[in-house]
Amino acid sequence: MEIFEEAQHLLPSAEAYIKQKFYGEGTGHDWFHIERVKTLALKICDQEGANPALVTLIALLHDLGDRKLHNNDDTAAPRLIGQWMRNNGASAVLTGLVIEEISLLSYKGEAVDQRPKTLEGQIVQDADRLDAMGAIGIARTFAYGGAKGRLLYHPEISPKTGMDAQAYKTETGPTVNHFYEKLLLLKDRMNTATGKKMAEGRHAVMEGFLRQFFSEWQGKK
Ligand code: ADP
Ligand code: NI
Numbered sequence: 001m002e003i004f005e006e007a008q009h010l011l012p013s014a015e016a017y018i019k020q021k022f023y024g025e026g027t028g029h030d031w032f033h034i035e036r037v038k039t040l041a042l043k044i045c046d047q048e049g050a051n052p053a054l055v056t057l058i059a060l061l062h063d064l065g066d067r068k069l070h071n072n073d074d075t076a077a078p079r080l081i082g083q084w085m086r087n088n089g090a091s092a093v094l095t096g097l098v099i100e101e102i103s104l105l106s107y108k109g110e111a112v113d114q115r116p117k118t119l120e121g122q123i124v125q126d127a128d129r130l131d132a133m134g135a136i137g138i139a140r141t142f143a144y145g146g147a148k149g150r151l152l153y154h155p156e157i158s159p160k161t162g163m164d165a166q167a168y169k170t171e172t173g174p175t176v177n178h179f180y181e182k183l184l185l186l187k188d189r190m191n192t193a194t195g196k197k198m199a200e201g202r203h204a205v206m207e208g209f210l211r212q213f214f215s216e217w218q219g220k221k
Helices: 003-022 031-048 052-061 076-087 092-103 119-130 134-147 165-169 175-181 183-189 193-217
Strands: none
Touching (some): 003 052, 003 076, 003 092, 031 052, 031 119, 031 193, 052 092, 052 119, 076 092, 092 119, 119 193, 134 175, 134 193, 175 183, 175 193
């Protein structure tokens, strides 16, 4: 069976598995994040002419075993994705491809510009990043910070520039810093023309939010 057909066959069980596993996740990586990423990715896929079955499979599995949800353990994702795919009869070729694409998808710091190799993986990276931006991105970011017990903002703790993977992974600064360390950098790192276009509006929403946030912080508005 060729891999696109194989991916298509795996979709119902992948969706059922991920839905129950991520349903009530409390750091902004709940099932509805996965579902939004899937919807956005399919929308981009339609414009860019990639394979929708592979796009959907990568979108559904993209946060399975993510290190942020597994005490920073980078081995959890390949292990859990591999296990699920093997248990569901996926070939070694498709399993290897999905694991590799997902390992390249996650944001790893300003100094690391990593992109999936296939157009399908790149589309899911764009979709995942769009869901980190705009109104939803703002909400998810403060949900994550709250779940990790972080401050909203601290005027004396500046955002860090140029973080590498290790520095980014262990960063525990205030949540507003995350906008400068990741979220505002995303619009210039989109892979597809469709993703780039959608990122612009969401970027502007975050800029407006931050302007208002600092005015309110200083009691100006
Ligand atoms: P990625 O794998 O690219 O990080 P995810 O789907 O795992 O993408 O979601 C990342 C989201 O988690 C961020 O966009 C943000 O909302 C939240 N997040 C991650 N790290 C932090 C942080 N240090 N502070 C606040 N939010 C964070
Ligand atoms: Ni995600």
